[in-house]
Amino acid sequence: MTTSQVNAVVCDPASVISAIESRFSCRAFSPDKPVLREQVDEILRIASCAASSTNTQPWKVYVLQGERRDALVAKVCAAHDATRVNSxxxxxxxxxxxxxxxxxxxxxxxxxxxxxxxxxxHLGIGKGEKDKMHAQAQRNYRFFDAPVGLMFTIDRVMGRGSLIDYGMFLQTLMLAARALGLHTCPQAAWNNCAKIVMPFIDAGSNEMLVCGMALGYADETADVNTYRTPREAVESFTRWI
Structure with a gap:
């Protein structure tokens, strides 16, 4: 840690708290509002400041935009449709x-x-409406129309502690995105298609898919983005010893 880090003062704590509290899983992005490579690079640079045990930094990131993003979306959506016919x-x-x-x-x-x-x-999808459920689930594989898709992998040799490190990296990344006015949606759904994703992104055989993530500007007109999940009260998960 440098002297400047030790002496650094967070001049606007409210903005830090706002970034944390305004983060949510965005499920509708503006597809026509591009995210610049420089923005993605800056978000990843900030995220790299996340803590990791003994500084192992176990994260590996694959960024998909444009034609490559669209090609993966098409490939995985086709597979998702196929599983509906043949589970x-x-x-x-x-x-x-x-x-x-x-x-x-x-x-x-x-x-x-x-x-x-x-x-x-919230989306008006009732129990048993399988067509609507399938379509909504497939929104994951379209990155909810976000222009940037991220895939995160880790070397299989790493232990479960490295997944804790990874969680800190992902949270830091999502908060950095908020600081720049963008939103994210971390997605475990991509793990269901890992055997398609991994060769597509040319990941090594020693790597395991951790999750995917959509990155972009939130569609402010989409009703789904008003949905919020509840949080447990602090006293429900905390014990003072």
Whole structure:
């Protein structure tokens, strides 16, 4: 840590807090409002300041824009459509490494269900409306129309602690995006198509897909962007010893 970092004063704490509190999973972006490479580079530079155990910095980032972004979208959307016809294909496309637990338990399954039900309710998608559900799920694979798609990988040799480091990197990246007026949506959905994504981005066989992310300017007219998830009260997850 340099002297300037030690002595640095956060002159506008409200802006820091605002960046944190205004971050949300944006599900509708303005496709015609481009994000410059210089902006992406700056966001990644700031994100690289994130803490990591023994400074291992385990993150690897792949940026997709333009034709390459569109090509991946087309490829994965076609696979997503195919799995609807033949569910056995899901195993052929997805990553072996599990993102979610093998067995869900309370309270996590309750929060997950609540999130899905309230989001779909907000979108006017009722129970059993499979066409609408499929279309909404596929919005993930279109990066919610964001002009920039990010894929994050990690070397398989790294331990679970490195995934904690990765979480700090991703959060720092999302807050840096907010500081520059952009929004993001971290996406675990891409892990379901990891076997398509990884060769497409020319990732090494030693790498594992962590998640994807949409990056761009939020569509301020989209009703879905008014949806907010609840947060647990501090006293529900904190014990003073």
């Amino acid at each position: 056995s294909l899901t195993a052929e496309y997805g990553e072996v490494d599990g993102y979610y637990p093998a067995e869900w338990v309370s309270p996590y399954i309750d929060r997950r269900r609540h999130n899905g039900l309230t989001l779909y309710g």
